[in-house]
Amino acid sequence: MNRKNAGLLSRRQFLVTMGAVTASSLLVACAPASPAAAPAAEAPAASSDAAPAAERVTVRAHMVEKQDVSAWIQMGLDQDIEGFKEANPEIDLVLETIPGWTPEYIPKILSFTAAGTLGDLVWFPPRHRSHIAWGESYGIVQDYRPYADGVGYKLEDNFFQGAIDVNSSGGKAYWMSYISEPIVPIIAYNKTKIAEMGLAEPSDDWTFDELADWAQQGTTDDVFGYDPADRAYAAFSGGPYYRQHGVEPVNEEGTQATFLDNQEAFVKALKYTYDLVNTWKVSPSPSAGAVNAPEMFGGQKVLAVDIWPFRIQIYPATFTDFEIGFVLTPVVNKGDKRRSMLNEHVFGMTTASKNPDAAFASMAWFCGYEMNVQALVQGQKGPIARADVWADERVYDAVPTYAKLRPIMESIEPDYLVANYRGDEFDLAFAQVFDAMQLGEKQPEEAAIEIQDLCQAVLDKEPA
C-alpha cells in the first residue's frame, strides 16, 4: 500500500469486513428466539406437576390492547383481585398486547404460531363460532378440560351451560368465556331532551312500530329520533333483531343460508331498516358519510341509540350534560318472547404452552368470579356468562340497568353457526347488499334474495 492510500480501506479489507458483518447478521437473525422474546421456552420443567413449587414460570398471554381486555386485566393484577398474585407467587403473568383489532391481531398470532413462538394464552372475539377452527383445524388452542379436572375446577359450576357449549366441540373445551353478553340488547336515550320535547318515556315492552312512531315524533330539522348505532342491523350485531322477526340466518348444521325460509318476515325486517333511513328519515343516512353514533348522541343530535352493554356505564360518565335512560330493544308484537344472541370474547390455552397448569390458573382468574364482579362494579368491561356474577347484588347496586339484562342472559341463545368457520366473510357478504339497500340503491325484496345468494356462496366454500 503506498503512502497515498495509507489509512484507507482496501477493497479486500472492505469485502472481508462486510462479509463478516453479513454472516454475523444472518447468524443472529436465524438464531432461536432470545430468552426475552420467548421466556416460556426457557422455563425448564414448565408443568407445575414436574416443576418444584417455588420455581418461577412465565405465562405469556396474547390479546389486543383495549380497555376492557388488556387494560382491565392489568388493573386486576395491580389490584391483585381475588389474591391471584398472592396465591400464585411462582407465576409471572406477561400481557403481550397488540394495538388495533382482529385485522392486526390475528396475523400476529398466526405468525407466532408458524414461527413456534406463541405464548400460553390467546384472546379471540369469534364470529358465528369461527373460534372452533382454532382448536379443531388450526391446532392453536387445546382442550383445557384435563387441566381443569386436575385442579377440581368444574366448568359447569362456573359458567352458563350455553357458554360452555358454544366454546366446545366434540367434548373438548377449547375456549373460556371472558366477555359474554347479549348482543346489543338495550337502547340509550336522552331523558332530558325527550322531556323538553314532551315525548313519552319508552317502556321495555315496546314494539318496533312504536319505536318508529316515537322516533318520528322526536325527529326535527336538527335532531334524529333514533340511530341503530351498535346494532346497525348487520348480520352479527343485528342477529337478535332478525331472530325477533322469526328469521334464523343459517340452518342448525351451519351449511345453508335460511334467510328466505321465512321470506316475508325477512323482507319485512329489511324494509323496517330501509324505512328508518329512506322513508321516515328518523335515522342518519350512511349516504351522508360514516355516522359516528356516540358523537351524535353526546352532541344531542340523535335522541336514542342501540348500544352494547359496556356503554351502560360509559355513556352516563361521558355525557354529563343530560340525563340518560335505558330501555330494552323492541319486539315485533306486544308480549313476544324476547330473542337474543350471545356475543363473546374468549381466552384459550395454546397447544404451544410450556406451562399449561399456570396458563390454566391465569385464564381461570381472568374469567373468575370476583375479577368479573369488580369489572362491572368498576365499570371497566362488559359482563360474563357466570351465574354467580349475575346473582351478585353488588353489580345491581352499582349499575341498576344490568337488572334488565339478567333474564336475557339467563336464557341466552347461542350465536348461529357458520360451519366452515368463515364467519367474518359471511358478515361481509351480508353487509355488501345491506349497505347498498340502506343507501337507497336496492329495494328490500331484491336485497333479501341477494343476501341469501351471497351468504350461501360463503357457506359453500371450503372450510377455513
Add this chain to the structure above:
Amino acid sequence: MTSQDSSSALSATAPLPKQRVKMSAARRREAIEGILYTSPWIIGFLVFIAGPLLASLYLSFTKYNVLRPAKFIGLTNYIFAFTNDPLFLPSIGRTFYFALASVPLAMIGSLFVAILLNQKLVGTTVWRTMYFLPTLTPIVAAALLWRWMLNPDVGLINFLLDKIGIEGPGWLSSTTWAIPSLVLMGLWASVGGSRMIIFLAGLQDVPTEMLEAAEIDGAGTWAKFWRITLPMITPTVFFNLVLGIIFALRTFDIAFVATAGGPARATWFISLHIYQNAFTSFDMGYASALAWVFLLLILLLTLVQFRLSGRWVYYAGER
C-alpha cells in the same frame, strides 16, 4: 478423393477443440469482487423477490393457510376464481374502471403541469416544489384528509359546491361516486409527482432548433405542440403510460384507508380482494392464485401496449 484426402479435409474443416479462455488472476479476482459487491442485492432479490414469487406460484396450486402444510390441489383455485367466486370478476372490472378513469386524466394533468413548469417563468423552482409536495404526503394522511374534504355533510368540497348552487353528491358514501372520488384523490397526489418530472425531462429534450424552424415557418403554439413537441416526447408518454396503468391497476392503499372497499363493495378492487383472502380468511393458496391471474392480466396488457407502441412512439435514434 482418397480416404486420406477426405480425412485431411475433415480435419481442416472440423472445429478446433474448445480452448478454455484462461482468465488472468487479476480478472478473476475482479470478477469475484464484482459478484461480492453485488451480492447483497442478489441475495435480497433471491430471498425477498424471486423466492416469494416462486413460492406464491407453487402455493397457488395448493390449499394453504399458514398453519398447516400446503396441500396440492391442482387448478382448483384458478377454476374457483372464475366459476364460484362472486367477488373476483366484479373486482377486476372495478379495478379496470379505476385505471381507465385515472390514467388518462393523470397523464394529461401531469403533462399540462410539466408544460407550465417548462416555461421560463420567475420562481419556476418554487412552483415545481409546490406541485411536487402532494406526492410527498403519506397516502394514509392524504386519504384521511380527503375523507374529510369529501364528507357529504361537513366536507369542504360540498360546502364550496353549495356556495355556487350545486348539491354535492355523497362522494365516498355513494356507490356511484366512490370510484370517481378515489380518482380525484389519486390525481391530487400524483399529477405533480414523478410522472410530471419525467415529462419535464422529456420536454427539455425537445430540440429547440426544430421549434424555432417551425416558428419561422409560421407554426403557432398549438401546431408546435401537436406536430413537434408531442411526437418528440412519445417515448416519455409511452413510459409513463405503461407504468401509470400498472400502478393504477395495483391500487390498494388509498381504497383500503379511505373506503375499506365500500360502500357496498363499490371500491372493492382486486388488490383488496387478494388482501382479504390472504390476511383475513388466510386462504393463502387462493390469494396466490388470484395474484397470479392478476399478474398475467397486467403482463398481457403491457405486451399489447408494447406491440402497439410501434405505431405511435417515435424514437429519434432509430432509423
